[in-house]
Amino acid sequence: MTPHRHRPDPLRVDFHLLDRQIIDPAGQKMGKVDDVEFDVDEHGRTTITALLIGQQPLGERIGGRLGQWISALAHRMRSDSDPGPLRIPFDDVIEVDSEITIGLRRELFDTPPLERWLRDRIIGRIPGARDARK
Amino acid sequence: MIGRPGWIALSGAVVAFAAFVAPVVIPTSFDDYRKTAVQAAQDALGQVRTVALVVEAARDGRTLKPYVSQVFWQSREALGTAQKEMAAEEVPDARAKSVEAQIVPLLAASIRQVNAAEITLDDDVTAAGTAVRELTDLGDQLAVFVGRYR
Amino acid sequence: MKRLFAITLGILTAIGGFVDIGDLVANSEAGARFGLRLAWVVVVGVVGICVYAEMASRVAAVSRRPVFDLIRERLGARIALANLVGSYLITLLTLGAEIGGVALALHLASSVHYLLWVPLAAAAVWVVLWRVKFENLERFFGLLGLTLVVFVVALFTLNTDWARLGSELTSGPPDTENWATYGYFAIALFAAAMTPYEVFFLSSGGVEENWTRKDLVTARVNVFVGFPLGGLLSLGVMACAAVVFEPLSVSVDSIGQTTLPVAMALGKVGLAIVIIGVFAATFGAALETGLSNGYTIAQYFGWEWGKRVAPRQAARFHTVVLTSVVLGAALLLTTVDPVELTEYSLVFSAVVLPLTYLPILIVANDRDYLGDQVNGPIRNLLGVTYLVVILIVAIAAIPLMIITGAGQ
Numbered sequence: 110m111t112p113h114r115h116r117p118d119p120l121r122v123d124f125h126l127l128d129r130q131i132i133d134p135a136g137q138k139m140g141k142v143d144d145v146e147f148d149v150d151e152h153g154r155t156t157i158t159a160l161l162i163g164q165q166p167l168g169e170r171i172g173g174r175l176g177q178w179i180s181a182l183a184h185r186m187r188s189d190s191d192p193g194p195l196r197i198p199f200d201d202v203i204e205v206d207s208e209i210t211i212g213l214r215r216e217l218f219d220t221p222p223l224e225r226w227l228r229d230r231i232i233g234r235i236p237g238a239r240d241a242r243k
Numbered sequence: 244m245i246g247r248p249g250w251i252a253l254s255g256a257v258v259a260f261a262a263f264v265a266p267v268v269i270p271t272s273f274d275d276y277r278k279t280a281v282q283a284a285q286d287a288l289g290q291v292r293t294v295a296l297v298v299e300a301a302r303d304g305r306t307l308k309p310y311v312s313q314v315f316w317q318s319r320e321a322l323g324t325a326q327k328e329m330a331a332e333e334v335p336d337a338r339a340k341s342v343e344a345q346i347v348p349l350l351a352a353s354i355r356q357v358n359a360a361e362i363t364l365d366d367d368v369t370a371a372g373t374a375v376r377e378l379t380d381l382g383d384q385l386a387v388f389v390g391r392y393r
Numbered sequence: 394m395k396r397l398f399a400i401t402l403g404i405l406t407a408i409g410g411f412v413d414i415g416d417l418v419a420n421s422e423a424g425a426r427f428g429l430r431l432a433w434v435v436v437v438g439v440v441g442i443c444v445y446a447e448m449a450s451r452v453a454a455v456s457r458r459p460v461f462d463l464i465r466e467r468l469g470a471r472i473a474l475a476n477l478v479g480s481y482l483i484t485l486l487t488l489g490a491e492i493g494g495v496a497l498a499l500h501l502a503s504s505v506h507y508l509l510w511v512p513l514a515a516a517a518v519w520v521v522l523w524r525v526k527f528e529n530l531e532r533f534f535g536l537l538g539l540t541l542v543v544f545v546v547a548l549f550t551l552n553t554d555w556a557r558l559g560s561e562l563t564s565g566p567p568d569t570e571n572w573a574t575y576g577y578f579a580i581a582l583f584a585a586a587m588t589p590y591e592v593f594f595l596s597s598g599g600v601e602e603n604w605t606r607k608d609l610v611t612a613r614v615n616v617f618v619g620f621p622l623g624g625l626l627s628l629g630v631m632a633c634a635a636v637v638f639e640p641l642s643v644s645v646d647s648i649g650q651t652t653l654p655v656a657m658a659l660g661k662v663g664l665a666i667v668i669i670g671v672f673a674a675t676f677g678a679a680l681e682t683g684l685s686n687g688y689t690i691a692q693y694f695g696w697e698w699g700k701r702v703a704p705r706q707a708a709r710f711h712t713v714v715l716t717s718v719v720l721g722a723a724l725l726l727t728t729v730d731p732v733e734l735t736e737y738s739l740v741f742s743a744v745v746l747p748l749t750y751l752p753i754l755i756v757a758n759d760r761d762y763l764g765d766q767v768n769g770p771i772r773n774l775l776g777v778t779y780l781v782v783i784l785i786v787a788i789a790a791i792p793l794m795i796i797t798g799a800g801q
Binding site: 292393 | 500501502503504569637641642643644645646647649650652653656657659660661664665668801
Binding site: 127128129130131137138139140141143162164167170171172175207208223224225227228231232233235237238239240241 | 456457458462465466469470471473474523524693694695696697698700701702703704705706708709711712715761762
């Protein structure tokens with residue numbers, strides 16, 4: 110547990126978590142909170158266990174035919190080695206502000222399949238893809 | 244009862260009908276014919292007078308060659324479209340027939356004179372004055388037509 | 394001294410960057426048909442974009458979050474998705490129109506058919522987006538766009554009947570027009586001044602350049618001085634068309650006509666400058682709309698975006714930008730007239746305006762994001778008033794388009 114973590118009190122899932130940007134300690138963008146994973150213990154107390162990132166949970170939350178379509182699209186892009194949505198344990202969340210900062214670097218997580226595919230097949234192959242332009 | 248998809252399909256069909264089917268199926272009235280003719284005359288008027296301005300400016304050495312040729316190209320395109328739209332319109336009655344007898348020659352003259360003006364500019368800039376006068380006359384005739392039938 | 398320079402540069406960039414193909418087309422068409430009778434709409438539109446651009450830049454500087462990011466947070470994933478689809482399509486349409494403007498400017502300069510220029514112009518837009526530094530890009534095209542000031546110079550050189558122009562300022566539609574066409578052109582002018590991509594671009598740029606509260610002053614000066622002066626260029630375009638074309642009852646429907654008053658007034662040099670200005674204004678706007686297409690989608694999904702990171706690190710963002718540029722060019726290759734495409738992009742922009750501006754107003758009132766920088770009563774009064782105007786414009790746009798046959 111990090112001592113200086115900052116979270117609003119009371120924390121409202123719909124207001125403070127859902128659809129917020131998640132960034133890593135270096136400010137790199139992880140994705141949005143597309144869904145939240147809960148756990149209910151034996152006393153009936155609900156705790157947040159993880160934040161989920163990915164088109165699949167997003168599609169499921171949006172619902173309807175459009176949501177199904179988004180989920181199906183995400184599902185098709187997923188390779189076997191990939192376990193589905195990116196899951197960030199709630200214990201790794203350092204700060205919930207206008208952005209949600211987590212304590213782990215983006216490099217420690219799997220690159221989302223679409224990003225990886227586009228990077229390897231298209232963008233990464235164009236000359237100059239490695240240069241940042243400040 | 245129709246559901247939401249039904250309503251969407253229905254409104255789509257209504258819009259499609261209004262936009263594409265209706266103009267073809269419903270016969271043209273004199274009023275429609277008159278409107279199309281006025282629109283064509285107005286387009287031609289715009290092109291003829293624009294070309295007159297450009298020819299004048301070119302004569303005074305105020306334009307660049309590629310610019311002038313682009314303006315001529317654009318005006319031929321616009322005049323061609325106006326002529327085509329006029330030709331596609333059915334002539335519904337005798338009154339429309341008399342409108343047709345006026346607008347068709349005016350459009351043809353517009354195309355002829357715009358082409359002639361371009362040739363004049365290429366060959367002999369000093370003759371541009373005549374071209375401008377002719378274009379101006381034609382513009383006035385088109386304006387009279389528009390004023391009469393608007 | 395350095396700071397003064399930065400502010401001046403910012404203002405000049407904002408002026409040059411204000412005018413795009415939509416402003417050129419809408420202002421010259423309206424000037425030719427209505428003289429200066431619709432000039433007030435440009436003023437109303439400029440005040441509107443100032444009000445909302447200031448809010449968007451304040452949100453960007455204080456919360457460090459760009460507009461589209463917050464749209465999803467505030468409206469929820471579902472409604473924001475509908476918003477995303479609308480905003481993306483409009484921005485794509487605008488991108489197509491801007492690329493068309495670049496191609497038309499090149500056609501005017503070279504007499505090579507504009508359709509041949511379309512693929513080249515699109516490729517150039519993409520290469521510049523891929524290779525060039527963000528600030529350089531904005532400054533270069535902004536400053537080059539300043540050359541459009543020749544419209545204002547031309548106005549004073551032409552045989553301008555100032556009394557007639559003055560009397561038009563306060564009158565309704567002329568005899569040759571009616572209230573429906575008057576309203577239709579008013580909507581196009583309003584939409585041209587308040588194009589949604591301007592705020593997407595401004596706020597994303599602010600976040601990328603790491604604006605803080607300190608930069609807010611600069612941002613405000615840019616907006617409050619730069620945009621009104623940019624609006625003055627728009628009015629110059631309108632007035633030139635009013636002087637040359639209105640008395641002849643010639644309606645403007647090409648960029649060749651838009652630029653003709655400058656040639657008549659200032660000759661070859663003026664013509665060359667105005668063609669460069671049109672090129673710069675549309676090319677700069679093509680860059681902004683291309684990036685904005687990437688911003689909207691990436692910010693909705695929370696992907697990495699922007700030019701601060703290597704493209705490899707933002708592959709999805711760069712793919713969206715690339716695809717959008719290709720789609721925009723493809724749109725033109727259907728041989729749709731770029732000027733007509735611009736007219737439609739303006740009308741449909743008008744329809745989606747509330748989708749962009751309502752969330753900005755909501756967020757600008759949210760203490761969670763803005764702390765003590767939330768809207769005060771005057772800003773809210775202006776914001777709400779404009780939102781009402783925007784709503785009326787959005788509702789009226791399509792019916793007026795149908796009634797007037799797209800302004801004929």
